[in-house]
Structure formats: structure tokens, C-alpha cells
Amino acid sequence: MKIQNSYQHEMKTGTLYIVPTPIGNLDDITIRALQVLKEADLIAAEDTRNTGRLLQHFKIKRKMISYHEHNKAARQDQMLDILREGQSIAVVSDAGMPGISDPGQAIVQAVAKEELPVVVLPGANAALCALVGSGLSTDQFYFYGFLPRKKKIRQSALKDIEKVQATVLLYESPHRLQExxxxxxxxxxxxxxxxxxxxxxxxxxWGRGTLSELKEWTEQNKVKGECCIILDGVSVKEEGNWWDSLSLSDHVEKVMEEEGSSSKDAIKIVSKTRDIPKREVYQAFHIDK
Known part of the structure; x- marks a missing residue:
């Protein structure tokens, strides 16, 4: 077990900061995030052009390198060396929390494995915003991210998600939303x-309703912009009683057969089991039969 005390002592190595950035409204960036971006020795950005516009807006000048899905393996050793030298790195994605459906998770795993400090800042996240505003249950939720594109892998993922009882969170691009x-x-x-x-x-x-209604809406409207899909979890049906399908008369006979009891005793048992008056069971067995 490894313990990291992020703020209780002066660190001899640099710190990897995970810095969430706005998902659309620039006013959503935090004061602390701006401070870290100003003070970091290096900013590792998923797209340096996109992050460059953000830094320019807030008049921040810092050295940047690209860190994305296609170069994360090559960048990893370089970033680890920088941290070992005592310099800090701020990791940012195009929008939202790095590490959620982007390569940020890989560098966090590598840095944690080397027992170098990782500090995560709170901030914007599209999935949680969508969940809270969806009107569906927030008690439990399951974040999947983007569904696979390949048909067989996608079908397998859908079969797994089908069984999830918690509210399901998905990301999707506008041109694949209808599908x-x-x-x-x-x-x-x-x-x-x-x-x-x-x-x-x-x-x-926001589009709230049933899947059939949302299906019709996506067929009739051209949707633009990144989307979150929030899906109600599968309902858990309560297991019924074994005698639910039996009439009162049949229930009495079943008890007599299995318990070897008299009709009088069986009527008492059925009355207690079903929580109904004994005379009602008697009527069904002896008179209405």
C-alpha cells in the first residue's frame, strides 16, 4: 500500500496536476485551476491549439507540449523525467476532467506507479452535469463513455449495459447519435x-423522455455538438410467491398434498400465508369449488 500526503510536506519531486477545463463556458474555470496553469513548469495538452486559445484568453504564458492518444506512450518517459527533476506538469484535455474518456488516465497510472505525487483539481465534467439535469436517478450511476464503433464489440457492450441497474452515462458525437x-x-x-x-x-x-421519443426526435432533427446520453437502469422485478398463480382452492389442495394436513389445517395455513380471512379460504374451498 502506498500513501501520498499531497500537502503535508515539501515534495522533492515535481507534481502532476490534473486540471479540468471548461466544457463550453469559460467562466466555469476555477481560480485554483488558473493558478496552477500559471505556475506549472509545463502544460501537457490534448490539443495545444485548443489549450492555447484558453491560455490566451486568461493571459497565461507557459510552455506546452502535446499529450494525446497517439503519442502518450512516447511522451510518458519524458514527462516522468521532468517530474523527477522537480518540475511540475499540468495535464489538460480539450474540455472537462482529464482522464475521463481521454489519455489522461495513462499518465496518472504511470506517475502513481513511480510513487510520484498526483494532485487532481475539481472542475467541469459533462457526464455529471448531464446526470444531475436528466431527471433520472442519481443514487447510483454507471459511466461507460463512448460505445465501441466495431459492430461485434459494440453489441457485446450493449448486452453488458442492458443488465446494469444503475443509471447509465454515455458520451456520443452528433453524427453517431441517431444510430x-x-x-x-x-x-x-x-x-x-x-x-x-x-x-x-x-x-x-435537453431532450427528456423515452427512447422511442428520443429516437423520433433524432430522426427529425439535425443534432450538433457533443452529446451525453443518460439512460434509466434496468428495473429489478420483485420475485413473486410460488402460489401467486394458484386459486385459493388449488392452494389449499397443494398444502394438503405437500404437508399431509387436513383441509381444516390447510385452510388455516393458506389464510395465514396470504394474510386473508379464514372464512374467505373456506368459502373458496368448500362452497365455491
Whole structure:
């Protein structure tokens, strides 16, 4: 077991800071995030052009390197060396929390394995915003991210998600949204669901309803902007009693057969089991039969 005390002593190595950035509205960046970006020795950005515009807006000048899905393996050793030398690195994604559906998780794993400090700042996250605004249950939720594109892997993922009882959170691009909603409707039936798009931006939009309604909406409207899909979890049906399908008379006979009891005793048992008056069971067995 490894313990990291992030602020209780002066660190001899540099710190890896995970810095969330706004998902649309620049006012959503935190004061602390701006301070870390100003003081970091290096900023590792998923897209340096996109992050460059953010830094320019807040008049921050710092050295940047690219760190994305296609170069993360090559960058990893370089970033580890920088941290060992005592310099700090701020990791940012294009928007939201680094490490959620982006390569940030790989560098966190590598740095933690080397027992170098990792400090995560709180901040913007599209999935949680969508969950809270969806109107669906927030008691338990399951974040999946983007569904696989390859058909067989996608089908396998959908079968797994179909069994999840918690509210399900998915990301989806606008040009694949209609196909994904159709797949969800095909696999899960007409569950409650929500589409949240362009969150925190000027054209923020929420679609709340059932999958059939959202399917019709995506067929009739051209959707733009990154989307979150929030899906109601599978309902857990309570297991019924073994005698639910039996009439009162049949229930009495079943008890007589299995318990070897008299009709009088069986009527008492059925009355107690079903929590109904004994005379009602007697009537069904001796008179209405």
C-alpha cells in the first residue's frame, strides 16, 4: 500500500496536476485551476491549439507540449523525467476532467506507479452535469463513455449495459447519435432517457423522455455538438410467491398434498400465508369449488 500526503510536506519531486477545463463556458474555470496553469513548469495538452486559445484568453504564458492518444506512450518517459527533476506538469484535455474518456488516465497510472505525487483539481465534467439535469436517478450511476464503433464489440457492450441497474452515462458525437439511440431502443426497449447537448454553451439543449421519443426526435432533427446520453437502469422485478398463480382452492389442495394436513389445517395455513380471512379460504374451498 502506498500513501501520498499531497500537502503535508515539501515534495522533492515535481507534481502532476490534473486540471479540468471548461466544457463550453469559460467562466466555469476555477481560480485554483488558473493558478496552477500559471505556475506549472509545463502544460501537457490534448490539443495545444485548443489549450492555447484558453491560455490566451486568461493571459497565461507557459510552455506546452502535446499529450494525446497517439503519442502518450512516447511522451510518458519524458514527462516522468521532468517530474523527477522537480518540475511540475499540468495535464489538460480539450474540455472537462482529464482522464475521463481521454489519455489522461495513462499518465496518472504511470506517475502513481513511480510513487510520484498526483494532485487532481475539481472542475467541469459533462457526464455529471448531464446526470444531475436528466431527471433520472442519481443514487447510483454507471459511466461507460463512448460505445465501441466495431459492430461485434459494440453489441457485446450493449448486452453488458442492458443488465446494469444503475443509471447509465454515455458520451456520443452528433453524427453517431441517431444510430446509438436506435441501438439503445433495439436492445433496451422503451426506457426513460435523456440527451443533453452543448452543455454550458449558448445552445444548451435537453431532450427528456423515452427512447422511442428520443429516437423520433433524432430522426427529425439535425443534432450538433457533443452529446451525453443518460439512460434509466434496468428495473429489478420483485420475485413473486410460488402460489401467486394458484386459486385459493388449488392452494389449499397443494398444502394438503405437500404437508399431509387436513383441509381444516390447510385452510388455516393458506389464510395465514396470504394474510386473508379464514372464512374467505373456506368459502373458496368448500362452497365455491
Amino acid at each position: 446509438t439511440i436506435e441501438d439503445l431502443y433495439q436492445y433496451f426497449g422503451d426506457r426513460k432517457a435523456c440527451i443533453a447537448r452543448e452543455l454550458t454553451k449558448r445552445y444548451e439543449e
